[in-house]
Amino acid sequence: MSQTMAATEFWERMSVRAPGAEPPGYRPTGTGLRHALAALETAAAVPSAGAIRPCENYVITTEADGLAAFHVDPARRRCARVAVPHSVTLAAAAAGLPVIPESGAHVVVVVRPWLSMRKYGDRGYLYAQLDAAHLATNLLGVAGEFGDAELRLRINRGPLAVLLGLAESCREAHSVVTLRPSGRVVTGVLAGWTVVDERQAGRGARVTPLEAACWAQLAPLLDEGWTGPSSPVRADTVVAPHERIRVSVPFGVGATWSRASRTRFSSKGFLRETVPADLVADALSAIQVLLPTDLPAQPGLHVSMLVRRVAGLRPGTYRLTGTGKRRLVGTLSDALVARLCMGQNHIGAASAVVLLHTARGDLVDSRRLLREQVFRAGATAQLLYLGAATAGIGITAVGGFDSAQWAHAARLPGDQEVLYVLALGADDETAPKLDRFSSAYAHNES
Ligand SMILES: Cc1cc2nc3c(=O)[nH]c(=O)nc-3n(C[C@H](O)[C@H](O)[C@H](O)COP(=O)(O)O)c2cc1C
Missing domain, CATH: 3.40.109.10 (NADH Oxidase)
Known part of the structure; x- marks a missing residue:
């Protein structure tokens, strides 16, 4: 690589880009998303090592055209319907998730270990997992106020990783909290939220060489997830x-x-x-x-x-x-x-x-x-x-x-x-x- 090329790349790596204009808005047709957002909004305020919060959330729920996947950022109150490479229904079944009613939702808790590891080194992976456990548990407890809620850790992570593009963006599925609302129906929660359709725009997560190097070391150490028959919830x-x-x-x-x-x-x-x-x-x-x-x-x-x-x-x-x-x-x-x-x-x-x-x-x-x-x-x-x-x-x-x-x-x-x-x-x-x-x-x- 010539001196000029190396200097160009060095400078490119130091630059940051503002997000593009928001994709078009999306009007959810099902009630499952509403319930999931209401639960996430309250549940997100959990302890986090160094207040780093290395977790993200995806919601899988029924829309007019079948099961759909959404990325949810409770801090920005932003939710985006995301493009998926194949059927969400098949991926959910392959991951070992149960069938849910129309008003229900699976909330996938996803960890981005790099955020903790860049500050705390290898121990940061432990912190990221503990952070995710705080979040998943809190979500389970809050979701229980809308009806039945259950948490699964023994999931097959592979199909979810493919569906949500997790491995290439250096992220890992931690657990899934399933909501089956029965009593209180949430109506107003979407107020204040931005819901967009990102299916055409793509998520475009930028993975830096440092994060990729961290993930390359980590990925072979992680367990592949649960491939046996689903374990009963008790x-x-x-x-x-x-x-x-x-x-x-x-x-x-x-x-x-x-x-x-x-x-x-x-x-x-x-x-x-x-x-x-x-x-x-x-x-x-x-x-x-x-x-x-x-x-x-x-x-x-x-x-x-x-x-x-x-x-x-x-x-x-x-x-x-x-x-x-x-x-x-x-x-x-x-x-x-x-x-x-x-x-x-x-x-x-x-x-x-x-x-x-x-x-x-x-x-x-x-x-x-x-x-x-x-x-x-x-x-x-x-x-x-x-x-x-x-x-x-x-x-x-x-x-x-x-x-x-x-x-x-x-x-x-x-x-x-x-x-x-x-x-x-x-x-x-x-x-x-x-x-x-x-x-x-x-x-x-x-
Ligand atoms: C896995 C984990 C490790 C933590 N370790 C420490 C610690 O060693 N010392 C400390 O003072 N706080 C620690 N905390 C607490 C965080 O600093 C605190 O949760 C964060 O600053 C957010 O503040 P809040 O819990 O009041 O919302 C830890 C929290 C978690 C989840």
């Missing part, structure tokens, strides 16, 4: 049940979920205070809320809570799944808690730290099991966020932490790997949100 807990914990928060799939979802937020810091045990118990009980999914029984994801300053509870590690036994642990100073969270000082004063953990074998023996355990961890964290919002206690998800050192400090059994951490305590509303800084602060990178 309402169950996503974590192993506990002998005594009963749900004491007034929300569940289809019941006041939206309200909890609207009020939740991540604490930016914690006051060094002792918090009441009943608030902590209420927040924690949310992890036992039943979710209709196609995951098998015997989850194997465990929850332990390291109590530091909770009134009436002796410090130690409490198992919140299985037998609920307490293990004594040495005192963990605020400085040590911050250090085990990769130097995040704003986590140090948390009154309790919840650890989501599983046997290491579950994470390294099978990519499908890894995907499912990470989903369970993200779903549990979303439930905890809603439980904490309902109980009125501060919470922050923590992805930047040292797994082995936390397992040791909390005296978890030797084979356990910590997948996700949640800090609970008295919210310090004056603190700045450091995790949103452009440096990977949560990885102690600065």
